[in-house]
Amino acid sequence: MKYLVMVQGTQADYEAMSGKGSPESPAWNAQQLEAMYAYMAAINDDLSETGELVDGQGLAEPARARTVTLGDDGKAVITDGPYSETKELMAGYWVLECASLERVTEIADRVTRCPQPDGAPNYPVVIRPIMDGAGDLC
Structure with missing residues (x-):
């Protein structure tokens, strides 16, 4: 069975990882960032060795996102970056x-244990089964 395993974050979290803390997310130092990347790399290496990894990527900060919605006039409405209430x-x-x-829940549990600075927000790791084109689970 295929699953999408997602980690969450906010723009403030990305800024904190670049050293700009806020009340919502304390600043990370270089050692904390390095520990997080090493931890995630070890997970990826283990999943590659077991043959369970199909793909995995970190995403650019929300400020670099683009949202496309359908306007009332039937034309695309394009918005760059997140709204402040995102x-x-x-x-x-x-x-x-x-x-x-x-098994995928065990992996998600491991992801939740990623090192981070004290006071950094904890987000859930979301697991979603992937469906094939016929609507069946893969």
């Missing part, structure tokens, strides 16, 4: 092929 957005993902929901 909350958590997907910060990264893995597409995994795992034998069971229990």
Whole structure:
């Protein structure tokens, strides 16, 4: 079965990782950032070795996002970057092929334990089964 495993974050979190803390997210130092990247790389390496990793990527900060919606006139309405009231957005993902929901849940639990500075927000790791083109689960 294939699953999409998503981690979340906010623009403030991305800024904190570049050293600009806020009341919502304390500034990260170079060692904390390096520890986070090493932790995630170890997860990716382990998933590659088990053959469960299909794809996985971190995403650019929300300020670099573009939203396209359908306007009342039937034309596209394009907005760059998040609105100030935007909350958590997907910060990264893995597409995994795992034998069971229990296995992918174990992996998500490991992701939640990623090192971060004290006081940094904790977000849930979201697991979604992937459906094939016929509407069946992969």
